[in-house]
Amino acid sequence: MLKYLLGAAAAVALSVAPAAAQQKLKVGFIYVGPVGDFGWSYQHDQGRIAIEKALGAQVETSYIENVPEADSARSIEQLARTGHKLIFTTSFGYMEPTLAVAKKYPDVKFEHATGFKRDKNVATYSAKFHEGRYIIGQIAGKMTKSNTIGYVGAFPIPEVVAGINAFFLGAKSVNPNVKIKIVWANTWFDPGKEGDAAKALLDQGADVITQHTDSPAPLQQAAARGKFAFGQASDMSKFAPNNILTSIIDNWSPYYIERTKAVLEGKWASQDSFEGLAKGEVKMGPYVNMPPEVKAMAEATEKAIASGALNPFKCPIVNQDGKEVECKDALTDAQVTSMNFYVQGIDDKLPK
């Protein structure tokens, strides 16, 4: 009798457990790097943690890190198969694998970062990092004494090119004599090479360094020479506390929480999101190591961009050939995300 009772209790427990679990929404993440990269993947993981904090018992999150782009379909499918109903794939190269897996699992919602192909159950999202670049451009324009700013780029893709243009327009708006020197590292992550690129720029007279690569090496090289630089993707203050001016911080938390809530409330729909300072997807680190008037200027610009009063790409935008780019009020999101030209005044050729 006792055995029977125990058996029944166990059976009840078994049938209850999955029911309870089903009410929790499982949210999965695919990262291209390690969560400890202190940059891109790290910030996405901060977003995942924010979901858990904000929605607590309603959700359960998991992630797979270091997923190579070419071999990502297996990992994405693994998450879909293990009951994840919302999956964020956080690198450009996951685009096709995400779409392929999404076709097989129509009841699972997918969110792909920085891509441009969508489906009924695949949304895309990115952030207006160029807004932050305009602000640091202004700071650099004010801080430079040699009127030469060094820029370490990863690859000449639209996201980076738009960043360079926004940065230069910002610098030019406060310092008409400013010049920019650009070095392509042709890698997202190689601390040694990124640092060497920064050294080359410093050797050639740049006294403010900015970077669109992922490691703190360029910032650190600038600091070693007593020059200024900016942090990338996360607040990199601790690498050069006396030489960092500010950081552009990727902040995915608001978007991740909003989208997870949408699934919980059954309101999720495929869309394309491209937000910036206004919604808090792009944040600025503390403004430090600069005179108060430069800090005040940066804060005013940040507010103006967030409120919509200022658009870094407001018309007219003139390209290197001296021609005005087709433009109404300001460049459209589509024009920004496909940008493949330098603005007038940049004394360099865009590699194509």
Next chain:
Amino acid sequence: MIELLPLILATVITAATPLVIAALGEHVVERSGVLNLGVEGMMIMGASLGFAGAVVLDNSYLGLAIGALAGMVMAGIFALFALGLATNQVATGLAITIFGLGLAGLIGQPFVGQPRPPIPALVFGLDPIVCLSFVLMVGTAWLLNRTRAGLILRGVGESHGSAHALGLPVLKVRLLAVLFGGLCAGLAGAYLSLIYTRFWSPGMTAGRGWIALALVVFAAGSVWRLVAGAYLFGAILIAQLHAQAGAIGIPSQFLSMLPYLMTIVALVVLSMAGRRGAGAAGSLGQPFVPDR
């Protein structure tokens, strides 16, 4: 441009130093007839453990030593399989690289994003490890070409069967060579995380172990050609960055591939000249089992 030269030279030397050290180690290993493709794995372990050690003990010099030892331990694992159990050296070396990349990331996890103060320069603005690399070059060239020990090592590499017949301890010589290679690779890795870029980040060796391996092939048996190759590689790497900053209008993709292109061109020229064969040791990569 002239006033830039000393600065550029200093950058070239620091960029080439990890390559020089790791390649010198692997050169000795390959002279003894062993092919260890685990350089990248030993290097990243040196970078990770070296940095971790420096943070925990708050001493960058001890960190460099710990990094070198970490590389040596990895080399010991390689030796256990490739020499002790006579496994395939290529497969074992690759396994060491993959294992090292993973383990280094795991051990380094708590140390990501921690800063380290710089190590002061020793003489002429050169850091101690650069100075050590000069000693290492001369020492390796002398040991290999001017001493009895070097002769034995090269003899073991040329023909392990003959060396064994002469009563030379083939496996012991190879073990010492492999451990020395690991020590060098580990030190090169620790140089990356403690001096070259002063932080730890997973995957920060970014293929330098493979470049070191390529330099050994390029050297074709000569320490000095190896050193020249490493500095040439470093010089082109830095020159292309300067060319970009100077906006000379050559596509950056082309400039980026230049160091690799030059290496291939140099290899082709060398092999066309046809000097002393390919320069690799006679029994390179062949496992040695004493009782055979």
